[in-house]
Amino acid sequence: xxxxxxxxxxxxxxxxSLRLSCAASGFTLDxxxxxxxxxxxxxxxxxxxCISRRGGSTNYAESVKGRFTISRDNAKNTVYLQMxxxxxxxxxxxxxxxxxxxxxxxxxxxxxxxxxxxxVTVSS
Numbered sequence: 001x002x003x004x005x006x007x008x009x010x011x012x013x014x015x016x017s018l019r020l021s022c023a024a025s026g027f028t029l030d031x032x033x034x035x036x037x038x039x040x041x042x043x044x045x046x047x048x049x050c051i052s053r054r055g056g057s058t059n060y061a062e063s064v065k066g067r068f069t070i071s072r073d074n075a076k077n078t079v080y081l082q083m084x085x086x087x088x089x090x091x092x093x094x095x096x097x098x099x100x101x102x103x104x105x106x107x108x109x110x111x112x113x114x115x116x117x118x119x120v121t122v123s124s
Contacts, residue, residue, distance in 0.1 A: 002024075002026040004097070005025065006021065006022050006095065006115045007021050008021050008118060009120045010119075013123070013124050014124055017083060017086065022034060022078065022096030028077060029077050029098065032053065032098035033052050033053055034050065034051050034070075034099070035049070035050040036050070037095045038120075039093050040092040048068065048094070050103060051071070052103050053104075054074075055074075059106060063089075068081060069081070086122045090122050091121050093118065094117060094118055094120050095114055095117045097111035097114045098111060
């Protein structure tokens with residue numbers, strides 16, 4: 001069974017940090033660009049960041065630039081999202097997704113596999 005599983009979410013105070021992980025099972029992430037998305041209650045899903053297959057190209061939403069860092073360890077079949085200086089407006093369910101096409105320079109337009117999401121809550 002092909003699936004992506006996110007982990008690392010939780011409750012953190014403003015200014016704190018979390019590291020999200022996106023692990024693949026049933027397939028190898030080497031062949032996929034990976035994107036992180038988030039969806040807050042009552043809002044549309046938005047792209048947060050993406051990384052190319054070998055990790056040479058990364059992109060970030062303006063709202064997270066300088067605070068979030070995406071990385072990947074293909075040997076561990078895992079992609080990470082390091083989130084620092086978290087703000088209450090970062091509260092959302094975070095999803096990772098894998099794209100077989102595109103993503104070499106810009107984020108892919110379409111994704112083939114999605115995880116179930118992990119909740120991130122930033123609150124004092």
